[in-house]
Amino acid sequence: MEKFKTHTSQAIPLNIANVDTDQIIPARFLKATDKKGFGDNVFRDWRFNKAGKAVSNFSLNNPLYSGSILIAGDNFGCGSSREHAAWALVGFGFKVIVSSFFADIFKGNALNNGLLPVQVSEGFLNALFAAIDTDASTLFEVNLEAQTISIKGTNLSESFEIDPYKKTCMINGYDDIDYLLSKKELIEAFELQKPY
Amino acid sequence: MKKTLFDKVWDAHVVDTVENGPQVLYIDKHLIHEVTSPQAFNELEERNIPVFRPQQIAATADHNTPTLEQHLPVKDELSRKQLAQLSENCRKNNITLYELGHKYNGIVHVMAPELGITQPGMTMVCGDSHTSTHGAFGTIAFGIGTSQVAQVFASQCLLLSKPKSLRVTVNGTLKNGVLSKDVILYIISKLGTNSGTGYFCEYAGDVFEKMSMEGRMTVCNMSIEMGARGGMIAPDETTFDYVKGREFAPKNEAFDKKVAYWKTLPTDDGAPFDKEYFFDAEDIEPMVTYGTNPGMGIKISDKIPVNNDPSFKKSLQYMNFEAGKSLIDTPINFVFIGSCTNSRIEDFRVAADYVKGKKKAKNVTAWLVPGSKQVETQIIEEGLKDIFNDAGFELRQPGCSACLAMNDDKIPQNEYCVSTSNRNFEGRQGQGARTILASPLMAAATAIEGKIIDITKQLN
Secondary structure, eight states, X not given: OOOOSEEEEOEEEEOOXXXXXXXXXXXXXXXOSSSTTGGGGTTHHHHBOTTSOBOTTSGGGOTTOOSSEEEEOSSBTBSOOOTHHHHHHHHHTOOEEEESOBOHHHHHHHHTTTOEEEEOOHHHHHHHHHHHHHOTTOOEEEETTTTXXXXXXXXXXXXXXXXXXXXXXXXXXXXXXXHHHTTHHHHHHHHHTOOO | OOOOHHXXXXXXXXXXXXXXXXXXXXOSEEEEOTTTSHHHHHHHHHTTOOOSOGGGEEEEOOTTOXXXXXXXXXXXXXXXXXXHHHHHHHHHTTOEEEOTTOTTOBOHHHHHHHTTOOOXXXXXXXXXXXXXXXXXXXXXXEEOOHHHHHHHXXXXXXXXXXXXXXXXXXXXXXXXXXXHHHHHHHHHHHHOTTTTTTEEEEEESHHHHHSOHHHHHHHHHGGGGGTOSEEEOOOOHHHHHHHTTOTTSOOHHHHHHHHHHHTTOSOOTTOOOSEEEEEEGGXXXXXXXXXXXXXXXXXXTSBOOOOOOHHHHHHHHHHTOOTTOBOTTOBOOEEEEOTTTSOSHHHHHHHHHHHTTOOOOTTOEEEEOOSBHHHHHXXXXXXXXXXXXXXXOEEOOSSSGGGTTOSSOOOOTTOEEEESSSOOOTTTTSTXXXXXXXXXXXXXXXXXXXXXXOHHHHHO
């Protein structure tokens, strides 16, 4: 996994609540047996109509917006456990997703793929949307070590929570398999004396 | 200290605790299917890590399988490859696979309980969010991502922070025509799609105590639709009777010993929950959804609420519904009875009981997709197939089918489908398809009438 310390970029707004993983990557694209290529189909049915024509007013197609930060409405990533959603967002080039609330499984999947979910207050989320509205070229800085997200050129900033263990993993590029394998002896001992 | 059902099962599975961090939780049973496992197998292979406990894994092919002519090679090339990959991965790693055509093949959350793989007090995971289904047995069961599938392959454990606890109590007697599906749709409509996020939910009260195991599975199945990673119901005699005698259930003395342990699992009186909700069974009616998430549900006698939120309006626009209107009399051309929520024998019995002697409306295509080969066999043996055939319903072969429309079972653009599945997301049942979630009884009645009706008017 890639290491993550700080990230500065423009952002793409997606001001819709309850974005589910079926929208992020529709089920018909889940037939691949590797992790590649999902980025091409991220938000497929919002980006393209059934004839395959780009939907011009959808923010990911709008030339006004660019960058590797996605700013999304409340309860982002609900629904299916498909990690393909995280692969699709990473494949498209996103490094950070900001929302006022994330669904559990999506959040874990994102963290396991070096995609940082940044949960902010509703008020700050609105400030982020307003900043893009005013100037689409606004830069946003996410500092994982300091656990802050700020709007460059303003004094607007907010801190965010992250599990300290997961933070260490992201900063160092470690994953859980390494940690679990280091506990093999404990696991085997547990199996011999299960309390149930 | 007084403990909840969840505490008892969780605490018994903690191998280790990371300082200021998550816990290492031991996983008893790991279920896998073709869609979310291949990348995990690849990862292990690339890192040269063996599968640690293959005998604790069971595999099935379900998400991406055809529901017609299963004896023939799968037509879609990508699907065929994905299924072949699963077979190959299971063979290489000595994992039991119930592949297409196997007498135990079926939807992962139907197959495992019916084989007795699911037992009270266990921890179970699967790369599928509806793994919460198995919580009906008093099991900690939850969906995981593919990275976590790889972690369980490698270590039979997961690194997790203990979720908070939530209890939903429903007391009273359900009205005629109100099924377990209506109970959970009602709960989600009251609590919303993210009220359970970060929590594990226990369902308690008369309503769940009186429910069959099939009904309990329907309820726990949809816990994820309110954001909860899992849902649980305390194991009782109903649970023990269901598990007893199944293929992989403990036998004789071993079973009795397990039952004695399972009886210690229910939540202690006075054990604390982080959040509690109470509902009256009498307030519940047959439910239908009108929007694009499972929280957007109403009682059949209610009208679509008025709400100015842009996401809400976008949702109604997609569904082509108007705020303030009733769903009764909405013409419907497609009906789907199936999915890990409602594809067990009881669901087909309820539908058949209503359908018997009637004919489906001419405009309706009605698909019945059993949850497993065993359910399919039961449908035939109990004579339900004849009832459905006479009524003009189409009984297909087992699989996830039109619940997520990964295979060819898709609802056409702009068409409504009254579906017993679990998600009404945009495009879930096919690009541009409009899903209305309901119980198997409401679905059967819709197929007969060709439109949504208030079933209680016929029953009372």
